[in-house]
Amino acid sequence: MSLFSPKRKKIYEGKAKVLYEGPEPGMLIQYFKDDISIGSEKKETVNGKGVLNNAISSFLMAKLAEIGVPTHLIKKLNMREQLIAQVDMIPIEVVVRNVVAGSLVKRYGLEKGKALPRAIVEYYLKKDELGDPMVSEEHITAFGIASLPELDEIYSLSMRINDYLSGMFLGMGLRLVDFKLEFGRQFLSEHELRIIVADEISPDHCRLWDVKTNESLDMDVWREKQGDIMTGYRDIAARLGVFPDTAGGSDGGGDILSMSDAAERANTKEEAKR
């Protein structure tokens, strides 16, 4: 099957992304939508968000690969799509926290903005209808969601990712307050598998604050109705140096971001030829 078949098969549609059949077995195409939501409620469309998340997530995953953290990213194909490795997703959301915010404030009454004495790793079951309940290692292993060795690997990868990304963002004047990761099992052969980072690492799933002003540049801007979410996302992309075409603009990249699917597919075709 051609990568660009207009009738390529949709494998899965999530809230913010769509997965299509890839050009070869073991590969998928991950498409970033503009949809934004909290759990299963408050759904909106933010023009151009998917383009920025694709750029940011591709960049961050490529950086992780450089330090030896395996991810599902094979390559960024175009504005909204990545070629990724197909994995068996582990239905757990892994949250790493460095600073008190969000549900840590709500659940434990802690003061927002306080740096934690050590990073905390939490696990949540991916089940929207139950509001993604928090689970312990014991739940995860007893329910047969992942084995203890797999959880150990997930924990150590999460800590490494946190150390690396925290340092990288700090160098750009951003504080990585917390973030969410998802992992999958990649089969290397019939009997050999490894745990790799999947899904996306983007401001939809991170809290990033400006070091000097403590201003949020992430999805909280939308969650808390603080203003235009794209301003922060563009700022993050600009600091990472991944999206110069729209980084300076105030119009969200206008025409590039509303590029039609057909044009995008043509674009993919061009890029793939190189």
Ligand code: AIR
């Ligand atoms: N997160 C968790 N589930 C979905 C998302 N996006 C991310 C949030 C935040 C971190 O996990 O974006 O960066 C912790 O979220 P909370 O709400 O538990 O404080």
Ligand code: ASP
């Ligand atoms: N990114 C997920 C999706 O595409 C949503 C989530 O992380 O909650 O459905």
